[in-house]
Amino acid sequence: MPLHDVGYRPWRGERCGYGHAVGVIAGTGIRLAWTSRWLRRAVFFAWSPALLFAASFFAFEQAVDQGQLGTMQEQARAGRNLDGVGVLGAVLARSLGAPPPDGRPLDANSTRHMVWARLLLAFMRAPQAVLLAVVVGLVAPTLISRDLRAKAWLVYFTRPVGKLEYILGKMAILGVLVAAITMLPALALWALGVLVSPSVWVAVATWDLPLKIILASLTLAVPTVLMALAYSSLTAESRIASFAWFATWAACWIAHTALTTADLVAAAEVTRLSREEAAQESFFADEAFGEFATVPPARQRSAPRGFRWLSRAAGLDSEIDRWAWLSPYHALGVVQAWIFGIETRWRAVLPPLVSLLTVTAVSSLVLWRRVDAPARA
Amino acid sequence: MIPSAAALPVHLTNVVKRYGRRTVLDGVSLEVLPGITGLVGPNGAGKSTLVRAMLGLVRLAAGTVRVFGLDPQRSPRAVRQSIGVVPEDECSVPGLSGVEMVRYAAQLAGLPGIEALRRAHEVLDWCDAGQERYRPVETLSVGVRQKVAFAAAIVHDPQLVILDEPTNGLDPLERRAMLGRLTTLARDHGKTILISTHVLPDVQAICERVIVLAGGRVRLSGSIRELTLPPAPEDRLEGIGPLDDMLMSLAGRGITARRVAPAPEAAPVSPAQRGAILFDASSASSVPAVWEAARATGVVVLSLERAQRPLEDVFLEAIAQADGPAHAALSSSSGDDDAAA
Numbered sequence: 001m002p003l004h005d006v007g008y009r010p011w012r013g014e015r016c017g018y019g020h021a022v023g024v025i026a027g028t029g030i031r032l033a034w035t036s037r038w039l040r041r042a043v044f045f046a047w048s049p050a051l052l053f054a055a056s057f058f059a060f061e062q063a064v065d066q067g068q069l070g071t072m073q074e075q076a077r078a079g080r081n082l083d084g085v086g087v088l089g090a091v092l093a094r095s096l097g098a099p100p101p102d103g104r105p106l107d108a109n110s111t112r113h114m115v116w117a118r119l120l121l122a123f124m125r126a127p128q129a130v131l132l133a134v135v136v137g138l139v140a141p142t143l144i145s146r147d148l149r150a151k152a153w154l155v156y157f158t159r160p161v162g163k164l165e166y167i168l169g170k171m172a173i174l175g176v177l178v179a180a181i182t183m184l185p186a187l188a189l190w191a192l193g194v195l196v197s198p199s200v201w202v203a204v205a206t207w208d209l210p211l212k213i214i215l216a217s218l219t220l221a222v223p224t225v226l227m228a229l230a231y232s233s234l235t236a237e238s239r240i241a242s243f244a245w246f247a248t249w250a251a252c253w254i255a256h257t258a259l260t261t262a263d264l265v266a267a268a269e270v271t272r273l274s275r276e277e278a279a280q281e282s283f284f285a286d287e288a289f290g291e292f293a294t295v296p297p298a299r300q301r302s303a304p305r306g307f308r309w310l311s312r313a314a315g316l317d318s319e320i321d322r323w324a325w326l327s328p329y330h331a332l333g334v335v336q337a338w339i340f341g342i343e344t345r346w347r348a349v350l351p352p353l354v355s356l357l358t359v360t361a362v363s364s365l366v367l368w369r370r371v372d373a374p375a376r377a
Numbered sequence: 378m379i380p381s382a383a384a385l386p387v388h389l390t391n392v393v394k395r396y397g398r399r400t401v402l403d404g405v406s407l408e409v410l411p412g413i414t415g416l417v418g419p420n421g422a423g424k425s426t427l428v429r430a431m432l433g434l435v436r437l438a439a440g441t442v443r444v445f446g447l448d449p450q451r452s453p454r455a456v457r458q459s460i461g462v463v464p465e466d467e468c469s470v471p472g473l474s475g476v477e478m479v480r481y482a483a484q485l486a487g488l489p490g491i492e493a494l495r496r497a498h499e500v501l502d503w504c505d506a507g508q509e510r511y512r513p514v515e516t517l518s519v520g521v522r523q524k525v526a527f528a529a530a531i532v533h534d535p536q537l538v539i540l541d542e543p544t545n546g547l548d549p550l551e552r553r554a555m556l557g558r559l560t561t562l563a564r565d566h567g568k569t570i571l572i573s574t575h576v577l578p579d580v581q582a583i584c585e586r587v588i589v590l591a592g593g594r595v596r597l598s599g600s601i602r603e604l605t606l607p608p609a610p611e612d613r614l615e616g617i618g619p620l621d622d623m624l625m626s627l628a629g630r631g632i633t634a635r636r637v638a639p640a641p642e643a644a645p646v647s648p649a650q651r652g653a654i655l656f657d658a659s660s661a662s663s664v665p666a667v668w669e670a671a672r673a674t675g676v677v678v679l680s681l682e683r684a685q686r687p688l689e690d691v692f693l694e695a696i697a698q699a700d701g702p703a704h705a706a707l708s709s710s711s712g713d714d715d716a717a718a
Binding site: 150152 | 432435436455460469482485492502503529533534561565566
């Protein structure tokens with residue numbers, strides 16, 4: 001008999017209320033998930049892109065601080081130093097859509113708001129969405145399928161735990177991880193931006209950005225987490241759920257790329273034909289009108305080569321991505337751009353938004369039906 | 378005294394449950410009273426479905442289920458707070474150690490974190506789980522896993538404990554200890570215990586009542602003491618010494634008696650040294666005559682009590698009545714074997 005055996009004693013304490021189980025399931029789930037070395041590596045790696053973006057924030061604020069948002073000639077005329085970091089910040093600002101210098105002074109606050117919003121969107125869209133797919137793919141497939149395999153659903157549903165609490169608990173496990181790799185670094189970037197800006201009042205001028213970060217993170221988290229859990233609830237083999245998760249991202253991406261490329265090829269063909277027609281017309285026009293003939297339009301200004309990916313990630317594509325609804329990655333990007341106020345065309349936002357809402361609804365329905373299916377069998 | 382229907386631990390009325398066209402529970406009405414009740418029945422009798430109905434996990438086609446007066450479908454939370462379940466299937470959360478598993482179960486039942494850990498250790502101590510509690514559940518032996526599952530079921534101090542095959546995979550010592558714990562819970566702490574099992578000697582050893590379920594219907598229900606009484610009153614004597622001489626002595630006194638196998642559980646003398654006699658107890662003079670015969674032949678009497686039939690016989694008869702000739706043949710052949718033995 002153990003030394004401390006006091007026999008069986010009744011327990012008359014006060015029980016915790018509704019919702020306590022959500023915290024317990026989430027806490028235990030996170031602790032178990034965190035034992036995976038791969039997950040720890042992935043989360044650690046997920047913070048590394050933030051360093052690059054932190055440098056961008058710093059460079060931009062240097063440009064603002066040195067008044068380099070105008071032209072270099074103006075700065076030289078005013079006798080200011082052309083600091084390398086400031087110049088980089090100015091180039092960055094131009095890449096992110098700051099208006100080209102026209103001699104008038106730029107409004108630093110509105111430019112800052114725009115550049116910060118686009119930097120944050122680029123951060124959440126380019127590296128973090130991909131890392132999110134990896135981290136969720138490492139953790140989510142086991143969350144429910146393992147319960148089905150080990151019959152752990154009996155642990156929950158023979159106790160005062162409802163279906164909703166169970167699902168919310170499992171969602172919270174992923175929600176915390178998703179927040180750790182998207183929301184927290186983005187909020188940290190915003191805080192860093194405030195710290196390196198000339199005045200703390202910048203926090204007031206950009207007060208809406210943290211809210212948008214939270215909203216964009218939720219937009220990222222809810223459909224993806226529900227979809228991953230729905231896959232996990234459909235099988236007792238977590239590797240099948242894992243495969244389905246990564247296959248969905250990859251297949252949708254490939255389909256999106258293929259369709260977009262087909263559109264580009266078709267558009268190029270139309271352009272070529274119209275140019276040929278135009279060339280024929282201009283040939284006759286040249287003969288007829290000589291110096292009054294049409295001249296080709298000047299090449300559009302675009303971002304410097306090294307910054308083009310940033311421009312794209314920041315939602316500066318003027319073309320509407322009509323296949324974005326097909327791929328979770330692209331659909332999330334468009335909706336996040338809408339949240340940050342960068343994409344304002346409803347024609348561009350609506351299909352991806354409907355697509356994500358559909359995924360969320362279908363996944364929720366599957367989860368609701370599947371989590372206690374063994375108990376009903 | 379039988380409590381009122383509202384205060385009964387479990388009260389089922391005409392419960393019907395169908396899976397597609399198959400009727401699993403067909404008008405089941407039963408009551409589980411405080412104390413230990415055995416729920417026995419062949420495979421596929423509907424025992425697990427009955428337990429799930431008590432937990433509110435399955436939707437019924439008809440009938441009502443009340444657990445401590447509450448409807449599990451409408452108040453699943455309140456009902457499950459008052460129930461602890463040890464499922465037949467091994468169920469655990471992979472990665473958790475034994476003590477973490479019990480703590481997790483306590484927290485899910487609403488115990489605060491620190492209190493849950495304290496209580497988990499306390500209950501595991503009582504279950505004699507030892508240092509094994511610190512190993513991951515999936516690496517534990519079947520016996521220790523069973524202890525952990527039992528501890529997880531009672532850690533939140535439920536009023537009703539439902540156990541599905543609680544002695545599965547336990548060695549004889551552990552089995553006896555487990556049955557002792559169940560008896561303690563019922564006797565000293567007023568718990569209601571429902572044991573679903575195929576091990577009929579376990580039921581006969583500790584249960585006060587039994588419910589025989591077959592083909593989705595209750596075939597037999599009542600006190601074990603009453604159900605196992607033989608048709609004609611008989612007493613049973615266990616003793617050490619020349620029991621054959623005693624039989625002849627009893628025959629000389631006009632008392633019908635026969636040798637039977639000694640009870641396997643009676644300690645401290647082993648069955649090899651002991652013997653048992655069943656004798657006709659319809660006459661009031663038979664017991665004094667038996668004492669006289671024992672003294673005369675030098676038999677040391679270990680026990681003298683009213684004889685009971687094995688629960689297995691009662692069970693088989695109930696099943697035979699329910700299912701017709703095949704089981705009836707099985708029942709009669711079992712009786713013949715006993716007589717031959």
